[in-house]
Amino acid sequence: MKAVALITGSSRGIGRGIALALARAGSHHLVINYAGNQAAAGECRALALEAAGTAGIEVEIVQGDIASREDRARLIDTVRERFGRLDLLVNNAGVAPNVRADLLEAGEESFDRLININLKGPYFLTQLASALMRESAPLPETPRAIVNVTSISAYTVSVNRGDYCVAKAGLAMMTRLYAARLAEYGINVFEIQPGIIATDMTGPVKEKYDKLFAEGLTPICRWGEPSDIGKCVVAIAGGAFPYSTGQVFNVDGGFHLHRL
Helix, strand or coil, X not given: CCEEEEECCCCCHHHHHHHHHHHHHCCEEEEEEECCCHHHHHHHHHHHHHHHCCCCCCXXXXXXXXXXXXXXXXXXXXXXXXXXXXXXXXXCCCCCCCCCCCCCCCCHHHHHHHHHHHHHHHHHHHHHHHHXXXXXXXXXXXXXXXXXXXXXXXXXXXXXXXXXXXXHHHHHHHHHHXXXXXXXXXXXXXXXXXXXXXXXXXXXXXXHHHHHHHCCCCCCCCCECHHHHHHHHHHHHCCCCCCCCCCEEEECCCCCCCCC
16 A cells, blocks of 8 residues: 655646655655646646656646635545545645735735735645544554645745745744644654745746855755755655654755854
8 A cells, every 4th residue: 555645736846846756756646736727737747657657656636726725625535535545745835926015015915815825725734634644544664744845935034025934934833833733643744944946936036046046145056946845855755754843854055054
């Protein structure tokens, strides 16, 4: 029997990188969640099956907006009906502000949108997912885990996208809360803080960060790739950290280091 992983927002970007890394590892059936881009989700599924080779994994696609209570319930119900268990949840789905607005002028609409998708959605999806996890005994070689993909914006101030920073900081605290609550059930909870990753979301600011990298923004002087995050998730999913929970993994090229 294989374990089952659900990765939200996994049709593109970091989520796709995570899905493909797990597919290569071959230890989990995958549930690819997408909100609106069905074509991208289908492409991700095809790439995952190709990456898995002869591992014999199954890859399912499930549409759902995690900001929606009904969609969250349907997503977990689909996993239950299709596989009967859940071993890994990766809360990856997230959005950037539609418009970067100064903190002193930003409106409530953008704030509500980001909180609903980037924080409220994962908060209550984790509640549902952990219930499904507790319905089945853990597999011998594959521990149960929840991974929250946050950002360096959880602690780095950007005054023109305060809503994004607040949502990611909240997701960081959510990691600690669920880590404390779920430990008794053998479900470990982790946070990955990606740095500047080459995705559709960062495409509009490529020139800005190309310049900053050239000026030494990070000790490892390059853009991060979705595969960098995927490798971290594979290590967690494979049980590399059995005596850790609430741990933060910085996958940021060393951005978090204070340097003189």
